[in-house]
Amino acid sequence: MNEQLKDIGLRLSGLRNIAEMTPEAFCEKTGITVQDLAAYEKGELDFSFSFLYKAAKILGVDVIDLMSGDSPHLSDWTIVRKGEGYSIDRRAAYKYNHLAFTFRNKKAEPFMVTVEPKEEKPSLQSHDGQEFNLMISGRMKFYIANSEYVLEPGDSVYFNSSIPHAMQALDNAPVKFLAVVIG
Secondary structure (H helix, E strand, O other): OOHHHHHHHHHHHHHHHHOOOOHHHHHHHHOOOHHHHHHHHHOOOOOOHHHHHHHHHHHOOOHHHHHHOOOOOOEOOOOOOOOOOEEEEEEOOEEEEEOOOOEOOOOEEEEEEEEOOOOOOOOOEOOOOEEEEEEEEOOEEEEEOOEEEEEOOOOEEEEEOOOOEEEEEOOOOOEEEEEEEEO
């Protein structure tokens, strides 16, 4: 097995895991099979440049980062410029920009979240850990369990995120808030 292919495969696997992207989701975006991805990540299959380019774009790195390993990824600090971050689209009305996607051994996951206005009440979601949200712009209704609160810029909420919760933009305008998910 070619050591360079193995190294690229390890970087690919590591970056995909940092992005919390399942093999299936990654394959859907790149147009390859799960079997080919497994072979790439083990260094058993040679990469085409078009695949490396597409993979790098999806993972938010330069092609050279995947090929050489000379990258700021997995570092002990990270700087994300205004309006940037690793973009994650989980649900239609929510846009997440991960603000520490290159940081090694994170104890918290910071996101800049934009919620687009929708008329219908959003479905409540839950996940492990705790969450802190700080309103940046707009107004939103925050749902948690059987309670509702209107939050405005400067307001914050800290909560057990295993309790079902959701956010809804008000005033027919998008909302931005900083979300920090812990543990």
